[in-house]
Amino acid sequence: MSRRLLGAASVALIGLLIVALLQGGPGTADRGRELAIEDGDREEVSEEVSRTVGLAGREPLQYANSGWWFCPGSAPIAAHIDRRFYPPTHPQPPPDGRRPAACFADGSAAITAGYSLAPAPAGTQIAGGVYVVPTELFRLRCQAAADALGHAVPCPRRLPYPPRTAQCPGVGPQGCFVRRAAGASFFLEVRGFPVPPGWCPCEASVVVAAARTGRLPQVAGEPGTRRSRRRWRSGGVTSAVSVAGASDAARALLRAVVEGIEMVAPSEQAEGS
Known part of the structure; x- marks a missing residue:
């Protein structure tokens, strides 16, 4: 008689375990919340990457079928691999056509990205950006x-x-x-x-x-x-x-x-x- 009761109890226990698994079991909601938090973290990283791309400036443009590079009118400040930037009015720019590392809308954006203004010849004065x-x-x-x-x-x-x-x-x-x-x-x-x-x-x-x-x-x-x-x-x-x-x-x-x-x-x- 006791063996019959033990067998019935075992069957009932197995049934309860199956139901618990089908319902997700304890801790599933917490794991769901943890996954949601991780997803949120991934979104924040993506936003940070976007800002970093913004600091890098715009890509230079190239004339078709040529090795001549230039910055667009909306981002005329040319920054080069020497970590210096050159306004379009600069008296000693790099050789014509050399590819800039990045292009910026203004000098402050280039400075924020880690570039410095290229020095001008001795005796030069900057007046009103000229x-x-x-x-x-x-x-x-x-x-x-x-x-x-x-x-x-x-x-x-x-x-x-x-x-x-x-x-x-x-x-x-x-x-x-x-x-x-x-x-x-x-x-x-x-x-x-x-x-x-x-x-x-x-x-x-x-x-x-x-x-x-x-x-x-x-x-x-x-x-x-x-x-x-x-x-x-x-x-x-x-x-x-x-x-x-x-x-x-x-x-x-x-x-x-x-x-x-x-x-x-x-x-x-x-x-x-």
Whole structure:
């Protein structure tokens, strides 16, 4: 009789175990919660990876069927494997076409990603995001204009890079000497130099001009463009500098150019003639 009871108890125990297994058994809910937490952790890691990709900047672009690489207009800051970044206005960029390691929308994003601004040549000044470099290109033309006009002229010793974008209306040594109906004057314009994105809806330009006091020097530049101006009088001469744009960046460039002006007087030979 006892063996029958033992057999029935065993069958009942086995049945209970089977039911428990089918229902998931004790601890299953906890394991489910643990799995959910692990899934959540995986999602956080994915988000972290996404942020890391953002810090790495954008991939550079390549011209079709060429080895020429460049950064897109939406991310113009080129960062290279030397851990330095170069704005599009930099006077000494890497060789044209070299592949950047990454491209950034601005310098602060490149710095956050661990890059530093590439150094510029000695004597270079950054004004409003524009690199202003020393130049002697117009020394002879300034002297020739001063001799022809018979008075001092404002000669720029620092201009936006590259200074070769500066031009006088005429050619030859006296190219900056201009004759108009209102009288003779000095005129020099720098046009088309690289500027940071969003500078102004205009072509970048700097005008340096001078005329005898009583005649306003021409500093208008491109018609319809708002400009920042500085005018001063000295020795019977009115000098002026203007920069395209009316932003703080344009005014910073204006100050840098004005601070680099040297008044070049007529030579003794010209004064004696």
